[in-house]
Amino acid sequence: MTATTVRAVLFDTFGTVVDWRSGIASAFDTVAARHSSRLDSVHLADAWRRRYAPSMQRITSGDRPYTDLDTLHRENLTSVLAEFELPFETSEADVYDLVHAWHELAPWPDSVPGLHALKAQYTIGPLSNGHTALLLEMAKSAGLPWDLIIGSDLTQAYKPDPAAYLRPAAILGLAPAEVMLVAAHNDDLRAARDSGLATAFVARPLEHGSDQSIDLEAESDWDVVADDIVHLAELLHPRLAR
CATH class of the missing domain: 1.10.150.240 (Putative phosphatase; domain 2)
Incomplete structure (x- = not known):
């Protein structure tokens, strides 16, 4: 995978983009x-x-x-x-x-600036278990600058069902490899990779509080491993660096 092969960067939302x-x-x-x-x-x-x-x-x-x-x-x-x-x-x-x-969950501090940076180069949106109405209200409340929202009510599938990953790509008219899933959860990324998507791990070591013991680091050779979403934008496209 190279950044130039990816056309859409989609995000797990609960825990990765917002602090549930x-x-x-x-x-x-x-x-x-x-x-x-x-x-x-x-x-x-x-x-x-x-x-x-x-x-x-x-x-x-x-x-x-x-x-x-x-x-x-x-x-x-x-x-x-x-x-x-x-x-x-x-x-x-x-x-x-x-x-x-x-x-109405609040975003992590890096989420909104990082998404704006990525939006300059890629189509961005959630790849979430949330349905469209929920994700739309969240975007309005949190200021998430999605290009589009494809909720689970449109795919009729929940992760890790392969359809949850493949149907958004099909709706966008893209091959799975042209879509990257960004997530703070290794199991989500495994399912995405098994479905042919590119993968990016973003660390959220406080998602479950200070005693968190899971997903503290990348557990596989994901295509990109980033400290946060701003860092992800820098890694995917250096000219977007702060």
Whole structure:
């Protein structure tokens, strides 16, 4: 792979472009304050996130038809609230606000400047498990300068299903090798590479907090390994260097 063979640079979004953990913990704090209470918000955010992949696996395996991420998040939140006894009863407004918090996650500090740099040379967009409405609201909220958004509702597939990687390339009229997936998760990149995409690892050592023990470094010979998205832009196209 050379940078000149890549025409579209697409991004895993949750964890790679935006900081889901801080945003969801903050949403739990906001709900707790509404009830004059306090929660172990980070613990709840982590528990909610742990249900993320298993809920999509049922769809990837064919056990369940495609269902968008808002629905899965709501179902998973119901399980979390049933498992942990909160010191107050959550209202429908609380549940809505918590689910909607996934639409309004803040970007990592390097994300927006790095995306703007890449946009000067490449078509950029998310390659995410989020559906189009979610990703569009996130882009507006976080200032993500995507050229296009191809949500999972359009591909009807969740990663690591090969269709989740190949259908965006087909929609763009590109060969898989002309599309690069950027992710902070080695397993996502493995599936992308198996589908023929170019790959770039961006380190997010605080995605799961200061005690993170996974995805601290590249675990394979990905096409590009970068410290952050600004660094990625520099590596892919030196004239974009700061």
